[in-house]
Amino acid sequence: MTAADSPFILARDSLQAHEPVARLHRFRRRGYQRYRLLRESIDFALVWKRRWFIVTLIVGLLAMAAPTPAGLSHDGQIVLAMSVMAMILFITEPVPLPSVALMIILGQVLLLGIDSTTVAKSLMTDSVLFIMGSLMLAVAIVKQKLDKRIALAIVRVTGTSVFWISFGITFVCGMLASFIGEHTVAAMMLPVGVTLISLTSSDPNKVKNLAAVLLLSISYGCAIAGVGTPSGGPRNAIMIGYWHEFFYDPTNPETRRFLVDYLTWMIYAYPMFLIQLPIVSALLFWTFKPEYRDLSRAVARLRTQVTMDGPLGPSGWSAIGLFLLTIASWILFSEHIGLGTVAIGGAIAFLVAGLVRWEDINSGVNWGVVLLYAAAISLGVEMKQTGAAEWVAQTFISTLALLGAGHGLGLYAAVSLLTTMVTNTMTAGAAVAVLGPVVLKTAAVAGDDPITIGFVTAISSAFAYMTAAAHPAFTIIYASGYLKASDFLRSGIRMTVVSIALILLFAMFYWPLISV
Template identity: 70%
Template sequence: MLFGAAMLNLPVPEGLSPEAWIVLTMSVMATILFVTEPIPLPAVALLIILGQVFLLGSASSDVAKTLWNDSVLFILGSLMLAVAVVKQKLDKRIAWIIVRITGTKTTRICFGISVVSGLLASFIGEHTVAAMMLPVGITLVTLTSDDPKKVRNLAAVLLFSIAYGASVAGIGTPSGGARNAIMIGYWREFFYDPSNPETYHFIVDYVRWMAFAYPMFLIQLPFVTLILFLTFKPEYRDLSRAVVKLRAQVENEGPMKAADWVSILLFVLVLIGWIFVSDKVGMGTIAILGATAFLVAGLVRWEDINSGVNWGVVLLY
């Protein structure tokens, strides 16, 4: 803060207006606070808002308008959707589906986990998928051996398959990460002019983003398992024991309930909306609509969303 105060009291460099110098000072201070993190990151966002009012003299109503657009609405809706999806607790069924497809070989299971994590993370964000898939990896590890010392490398391979599979997928779609939606918003704000039809191609919708970004994610995915198996040497090359126990647990839970199918249907409808109508009503509107549908259907409580959503993330963006 002292550094920022010192910058503000320096002579304004030639070629810069006083307002530009204030904005530059605020940017430098925000960067320092983001890197050193002496205060919570959302608090930095609040300081930026206050700086626009008290240092730049902007009207508070004008500043408030800049905080809300379709990209921010999309981030908020996606975070709410993420909580709703995780709440359904389909982790064991997901694990069972994976091993039914891949078989019991460790390499195939790890690749399957990274693929599923990546595919999910490309649509609902890597942090959400990591939280949702973590029980899948832990379930397979604990069912393999009760002694943690005997499955350290196996645990590393399985859990990193989730983390890295989800991480490389973040670029796949606009909903794969808040940064994607923000960049789409900036691209449209800077280059699109509604009065000029020639600038229409600067509108990047859901499908157009996927056409360019999804192949990059798919190319990286096979290397996740390869690198992990070269780095860690799992103690078990076959997880038949864990698969047998997993099957018994899934069978004890019985068939999927109506609520499970409704959850899947709602999520698929949200994806369809993002793909086909986001250019008309906005991706944020569809995300909020999906989150509201989960609430109306009774699949998630507002208390769950209120406690599960990181509201500070919305402030940051």
């Protein structure tokens, strides 16, 4: 037996021969372990990212499975559960907001048993047409570069300080929205805000806070001014109608005070808007702390671009003429044919005149936002039709009475808070329509002034600041793509607290002073 045939040599050679295979197996094991670790990390990250969606599902299932409270229908319970779920998703945004709109549509069909055609009809209201048409008009304004000229006109008055630009935007939006509707003003001013942001930085991530300050100045300016005059929104006309219907008696001269005219409304409500103007700018500046405190460079670029564009040409003047004609039509004809019809007509006029192409509109309009607002309105309709909204109001008021807060300051604070909560789940007009009879009746029984409680309700319907779907103006601003849902919540909570405190001061001191 030779040395080469030694058992030890053979064993060594065998191990060496199998070593590459062993190394390969070890490599595969390590690779598989790393793959599993990576997959588990990805799965955990996905679950963590969707945690609020999971929480929402659990909350919704528990709310639907709970015993139905007395006085509330089963359908009403489901609608309330859907509203709570939608509110959580609107605020936390674990999924894209347009997908929440699709969930609302699906829920109405599967959970409420409503025919899909009926749900589809509830989506396409005049308000939705208005949102869609307004966004189209905004694209047309940008196409003709009118937004830059409007922005430069504002900056010439306010200077280049971000705070004063924010105040100027809020002031202009508020003054206009007092008379021609917040939807219109938001659609007109959105390109102005976007222009100032884009000229400051081409990277949206570098101007997140600045974008929040400027764009929310537009939405808040529109929202707080909508209660300043009777023409500022349907909620105001609804409350005026309730006062007349419930309390006016032609045979009793003392009830003439319930015939609230245009000027009387402004005396009560317009100071509220004026006081909120500087508060909005200060609160936004404090909440978001913009990356730039002065926009001198952006304004210099703006001046250069406007100068290079030269004087307005025929297409620019035609665009101004068509837009002014659209605004005039909103004022003169919207009562007869609707705001949405006029908005769509204005967009058609721009297309026919060749001032904007359909490709521009198709790429410039955030269609998901249109769907989002449509679904929010549809859910609000179900809140009313199932009696869920009225049940919430009655339960809330009854609880107040048990707590001894059914009159005076306690009642005013509770009604303001209730209206704010309800308006975050349905339109302001629908909220006032549902809550109005309940709170007016409560005030009359408690011996409080129905005029005061009516103004508290109508004005508080503008305090829905916390979600992108709460106001048409908020929905339009959200369509810019610069804001997140959490931005509305950050400033909205603070603005809500300040607004409720302010309206309580008005109810306790200013309105009794001017009451007749």
